Amino acid sequence: MINKIVSAGPSISQAEIDLVTEAIREGWQEKMSWYIDQFVEEFSGYIGVEHCLPTAHCTDAIHLAMLALDIGPGDEVIVPDLTWVASVAPILYVGATPVFADVDPISWCITAESIEQRITAKTKAVVVVDLFGNMPEWKDILELCQIRKIRIIEDAAEGVGATYEGKQAGTFGEVSLFSFNATKLIMSGQGGAFCTDDKELYKKTKLYSHHGIDKALTGKYYWSNVLGYNYNWTNLQAALALAQLRRIEELIAYKKWLFREYEKGLRSIEGLQLSTAKSNVDPTYWISVAILDSKYGINKEELGRRFAKQNIDMRPLFYPVSAMPPFQPYVEGKTMSEENPVTYQLSEYGVCLPNGNSLSAEDVHYVCESFRKILASKC
Numbered sequence: 288m289i290n291k292i293v294s295a296g297p298s299i300s301q302a303e304i305d306l307v308t309e310a311i312r313e314g315w316q317e318k319m320s321w322y323i324d325q326f327v328e329e330f331s332g333y334i335g336v337e338h339c340l341p342t343a344h345c346t347d348a349i350h351l352a353m354l355a356l357d358i359g360p361g362d363e364v365i366v367p368d369l370t371w372v373a374s375v376a377p378i379l380y381v382g383a384t385p386v387f388a389d390v391d392p393i394s395w396c397i398t399a400e401s402i403e404q405r406i407t408a409k410t411k412a413v414v415v416v417d418l419f420g421n422m423p424e425w426k427d428i429l430e431l432c433q434i435r436k437i438r439i440i441e442d443a444a445e446g447v448g449a450t451y452e453g454k455q456a457g458t459f460g461e462v463s464l465f466s467f468n469a470t471k472l473i474m475s476g477q478g479g480a481f482c483t484d485d486k487e488l489y490k491k492t493k494l495y496s497h498h499g500i501d502k503a504l505t506g507k508y509y510w511s512n513v514l515g516y517n518y519n520w521t522n523l524q525a526a527l528a529l530a531q532l533r534r535i536e537e538l539i540a541y542k543k544w545l546f547r548e549y550e551k552g553l554r555s556i557e558g559l560q561l562s563t564a565k566s567n568v569d570p571t572y573w574i575s576v577a578i579l580d581s582k583y584g585i586n587k588e589e590l591g592r593r594f595a596k597q598n599i600d601m602r603p604l605f606y607p608v609s610a611m612p613p614f615q616p617y618v619e620g621k622t623m624s625e626e627n628p629v630t631y632q633l634s635e636y637g638v639c640l641p642n643g644n645s646l647s648a649e650d651v652h653y654v655c656e657s658f659r660k661i662l663a664s665k666c
Contacts, residue, residue, distance in 0.1 A: 292650055294600040295470040296643030298538060303530040310526035322525040329532055330465075334447075334457045336482040338489035340496060341525065345444045345466035345479030347518035349414075350377040351492045352440045352462045352481060358383050362411040365437075367397040368607045368623070368630040370416045374442050375608045378414075385617055386410070387609040389627035393563050395576075396423035399431045412438040417446025417456045420472070420542070420573030421564050425451045425459050440464070444479070447472055448539045448571045457482055462492075467528050472538055472573050475528035478520050539571050541644060546572035548648060549640055552655030556662065558582055576604060579636040583662060587638050590661070594638075597657040604637030 310322050323341055331339040342348045358364060360382040366375050368387040378385045388401040396418050415428060432439050441460025449456040457463040462485075467478035481492050494501050499515030502508050531538065546562065553559055558580025564570040579585060585593075587603040594601035607630050608614055609623040624631040641654060 289598055289650075289653055292599045292641050292646070292654060293643055294602045294639065294641050296645055297469060297474050298531075298534070298541065298644035300530075300534065302534065303527055306526045306530040307523060310523050314522040314526065319522060322522045322529060323520060326525040326529045326532065329529065330480065331482070333532065333535070334455050334463075334482060336458060336463070337484045338482065338486065340481040340489060340493055341520035342479040342481060342496060342518045343520055344373075344477055344518075345442075345464055345468070346373040346377060347496070347516070348464040348479040348481040349373065349440070349442065350380050350516070351495055351518065352464060353377050353381040353383070354495050355462065355481075355488045355492045356412060356438050356440070358411055358438075361409065363407060363409040364440075365397075365402050365405050365410060365413040366608070367401075367414070367416050367418070368609050368627045369395060369605055369633060370414075370418060370442070370608060371444070371605055372608055372611065373444075374414050374416050375614070379613070383411070384409070385608075385614065387607075387614075387618065387623065387627060389629050390418075390633070391423065392629050392633075394421050394423055394565060394568070395419070395562075395633060396421060397428075398424060399427035402428065402437075403431055403435075406435055406437070410435075410437055412440055414440045414442050415460065416442040416444075417449060419445055419562060419576055420449050420571035421562065422446060422449050422451045422456060422568045422570065424565070425454075429459065444468075444471070445573050446571070448535060450569045452567045461485065462488060467524070467531075472542065472571060473528055473531040473535060475520075475524035475531070478524050478528060538644070542572045542642070545642060545646060545651065546575045548651040549575050549577075549655065552651060553577065553658060556659060559658075574642050575640045577638055577640055577658075578604075578633055579638070579662075581632075581636055585662075586635050590638055593661045594657065597653075597661075599641065599654055599657060601641065602639040604634050604639060607631055607634050 327339045362383040364378045365386045439460040441463040443457040444466035446456030462483045465480040467475040495515045496518040499511035499513035560578040562576045
């Protein structure tokens with residue numbers, strides 16, 4: 288039996304080991320934020336934004352975005368139904384109402400059309416997700432939101448390194464957010480970032496991120512000017528992410544190679560759709576996704592169980608957020624599979640192919656052969 292093929296895993300080189308070791312040895316006292324500051328400088332430069340605030344998690348960054356934009360009770364925030372739950376939960380943290388929109392059948396990202404259909408007098412913002420390293424049709428979304436005066440929060444947690452018409456993910460929203468979770472393209476175990484070109488939004492966010500303390504304003508260190516949060520990142524995590532950032536082109540190249548290997552190995556399977564992107568998008572294929580035709584009668588959970596028997600960890604595609612218990616009060620009286628049919632169809636039959644950074648061509652071949660055998664056996 289082949290060694291277990293896991294769903295995800297980071298690429299750790301000597302560069303990460305050396306920099307984190309250096310941070311453990313030297314990153315204290317006067318250098319207590321040195322690696323954080325270095326990461327902020329290099330990450331801001333890579334993305335092309337003026338201000339970057341690292342956070343403990345990307346979920347924290349989304350929460351801070353809601354606070355910075357004064358989103359609260361009585362406001363509605365439009366969000367794609369096909370996304371990780373953290374794109375949506377902070378809307379509830381601030382007492383606002385999530386409104387779930389369908390996604391494009393090609394990019395699997397939210398569209399201007401689906402946003403427009405859900406705009407009401409209460410709509411204040413939209414969370415646009417660069418899903419799985421792909422990107423939406425940003426031109427249409429920007430035009431719509433400018434006309435309708437809707438704030439844009441770009442959830443680029445999965446999009447770092449991708450481009451739309453040559454422009455980096457994370458440069459389209461009034462604020463943008465990134466994740467450095469252990470599964471992400473750049474990872475630090477945990478971590479996130481809030482990015483913006485707006486200096487006032489950045490200052491407000493920074494105040495909320497560390498217990499509401501602003502020593503420069505009051506001259507007092509342990510003094511909270513507002514009720515804040517403990518969303519700070521650590522120097523050690525920053526050192527790890529910094530080493531990863533300096534290897535980003537190598538990491539992206541691997542993800543693209545992995546997708547092409549899956550594409551070659553699975554192209555002969557009838558009724559199998561792999562991740563796709565439009566011609567004006569250069570995706571990273573952070574995760575390669577496969578959508579199985581419903582004619583096989585095998586949903587994602589059953590497919591995962593069959594792969595487990597082959598010693599392959601096959602994660603399901605995200606569930607529609609609107610289907611989850613915490614969000615039922617916001618969809619009461621609606622049949623969400625009819626409201627967002629693309630989301631529900633993709634989710635039911637979609638799986639995330641193993642995407643760890645240690646997979647070889649032989650591993651990919653085994654996954655593809657197992658896929659064929661599973662569909663042929665129908666048992």
